[in-house]
Amino acid sequence: MSVNLQRPILVGGVGLSVSLWLLQSFHDSVGQVGEFGMLGAVALGAGLWLFGKKTSKNLDLSLTAAPVDRETVEKAIAKAQTLIKLLETESENHASLPQLRQRLTQLTPELDRQKIQIAVTGGRSVGKTKLVQVLESSWLHQQPQALSLKETPALFVGTDTDVAAETIAREMAFSSDLLLFVTAGDLTDTEFQILQQLKAANQRVMLVFNKQDQYLPTERASVLQQLRQRMAGRLAAEDVVAIASHPSPLKVRQHQADASVQEWMEEQTPDLTVLTERLSSIIAQEERQLVWATTIREAAALKAEVKAALNQVRRDRALPIIEQYQWIAAAAAFANPVPALDLLATAAISAQVVSDLGAIYQQKFSLQQAQAAAKTLGSLMLKLGLVELSTQAIGSILKGNAFTYVAGGAVQGVSAAYLTRLAGLSLIEYFQEQEVSETTGQAFNLERLGQKLQAVFQQNQRTSFLQGFVKQVVGRLIPEAPQPQPTGSETAATAV
Template sequence: MVVKLERPILVGGLGLSFSLWMLQSWHDSIVQLGEFGLLSTLAVGGGLWLWQQNRPKVSLEQLDFTPVDRATAESAIAKAETIINQLAQEAENHISLNTLREQLAYLSSELDRQEIKIAVTGGKAVGKSTLIQVLKSSGWQEKQPKFHFQETAPLFRETTDKSDTAVLAEVSKSDVVLFLTNGDLTETEFQTLQQLKAANQSIILVFNKQDQYLADERASVLLSLQQRMPGYLVATAVSPIPIKVRKHENDGSVQEWMEQPAPDTAQLTQQLDAVLAQQGQKLVWTTTMRTALALKVEAKNWLNRARCDRATPVIEQYQWIAAATAFANPVPALDILATAAINAQMVIDLGNIYQQKLSLEQAQTIAGTMGSLMLKLGLVELSTKAVSTVLKSNAITFVAGGLVQGVSAAYLTRVAGLSLVEYFEQQEITLDSGTALNLEKLRQTLKKVFQQNQQMVFLQGFVNHGVKRLLPQTPQMELVSVEKPIG
């Protein structure tokens, strides 16, 4: 069994000890070295030894992503097609249907693509263009014509035509990502790499311009990169700095000239060869699956918007029914929820819109569960207090019997309806038919929706509308802004 040392201090100590042993053995040969030169030699020797020991081999295990098979990619395409077909059924002439269907047809053809798409990305001036030029002009790509390189816009720029999000969306369509850096990773670069890894993207981290570092500095940067990104790492110098060459002639004269070293891309081309040989078509299938999942999300968003347009009138209908009921039969604040705010029939109607088929018993269970959650979260008391605060700005409306309870019931019904809509939007079509609720998710959704609808501007407008509906014949002043915070 191969033991991999992952403690840099320990490994560095071993390397230093080894260097000291070598020093003792070669004492007579290196006596003439100065103190600074000696320490530099030890640092370089230990650092390079450590880099060699931790240097990743050309292996699939180091790529740190999970390739998929054809069946998995086809399954992802089928799920996207299900959402698109559902959208066509519920919104026959939806503006997005033609585009979605075109993308779906393209995905099916992608399954048999032979070309490997490689995105070359990174910050500004890291050598993206030069790297592509060097690879294309070398004899290497003639042997590997299946590789297609695409440079992205620079990342991490405040002013650019493309945001980082747009660039990463473009990168997600590639099979392999060459992420270039000129030194140790910044926190922003590291977070971006984590995003790519989370999206199951095959990444090769390229430390470019290594020739611009001294030997000990280069070893230190390589070690840091390997520790922070344990996936595959290669070092390149696609545009090496010219070096001075000095030649001593027999007559004692000296000739000097600048010589341009050849680009160093050997590690990178070896790794790309290994990628193609060991993974090949699986890279294409993984990209196809990733694109299919993105298409599914896009189609689901369009479907949810169409459903929300149908759900909004349903919620408004039941919120005013609840308001009228509580206004006609005033009850203590904490009983509002049980008597009027949550209506099981509203749960059924919203469930039908979102393809969550619920029986009356299931709807009553959901209504009771939401009521219990609202009480535990203190939403009933907070809503009643908020409505009372707004109504106190107008003495005429505030003294009207049951008005606080009526408007509060409408408000809580609205929050419950919007929470159900957001909860249902997260469910899969034909799945999660409502027989079991994720209480923690529902609790978080309720809290989130309540906070979104608690702003004073919204409450003021909502209460104004509620008062006009419940007291249509009563002359009243328009409610004015209330500066007192809700607490």
């Protein structure tokens, strides 16, 4: 799939930069006005970022799993299908397409699946196996619905050899219609985090406090109350139950008429009544919703996998565009070594990057929106200190070569290329998370964009990378110049 990329912002922005540079050659005051106007715009953008910043939203983990209807699931399947068609359009021979299409065809029949899949999970030695055995023997086959019951491998194993088994356990847990999460006492932080993840995925969960027989009666009530309080707002109180799937034998002592005493160990009957009654109620009342919730999770997982493949295809097309603009930015800044005007040229090129990358990722932006987005990127870079840090690091590397360091706008040229690259890579990371935009006018999430910008900067600030990047840019700007050599401290940093 080809995207027709036009560049009105690039032509206008670079042209304006050169025009102002020529005017400055005749009258310094023009340059001063231009610098004030540009810095004022950037400061305004930084102010908007600070005052418009919102607290990051936490995952909505409130109460029980949100009810799901058939129409909602069908829409989720349709979204996955739309993404697969996009992948077919943009990369018709993509290796994953056959497998993705097959998974898509399996989703619609799942809507009418009759068998309810129940999974039992938890850490080691919490009584999962015995619980499954007792449920199978005394409850499962008495239910009017078709049910399957399976035990997952243990969670929280903590050893490399069992990592694969734990991965399987998590997959089984997330793919079940109803999950029994078993613990043998109060929740650990790790158990609580897993329960949060399950709730975030809209998984129907019951928390089962097993082995209550190992506690004194007052302790049992206390542990159960603690569990319900810990899960308040995430699980209904009736979905947190206490059982004893395999009670310890009870010592019985009998005094005989002749004053002798007989003692023996008496096996105890499993105590699952509260659990089985709640299970039967959930399955009777929520049978279809359980199946649909699982199907929508599968549709979401398929959509995420397709999106990842599509993002890689688009990234492969976007990187050459970013490289093209970083060389243009370097040449413009090198030929016009005035900091305020360099910032203007770089901002103009960044606006074109917004427009071109938006076209690849199907994010629609008008000319004005692309320009505003470029100013926002510049504001974020200044606010986060990336411009100053980058320029200092690049200047330090260039000092190793007097020829390039005194060659006019070498620092500005390399910095412009580097900042344009950061802007482009940040936009890629940001756009990869977005849905396809059908209309123009979609606003940037400034907080999220700032997070992406910081992450990309951290990934691209290694001394070894910067040295290689500076060498590459200088080689393009001044082909005959000797290449900068790293100083002793930089060599040591690279070795580290």
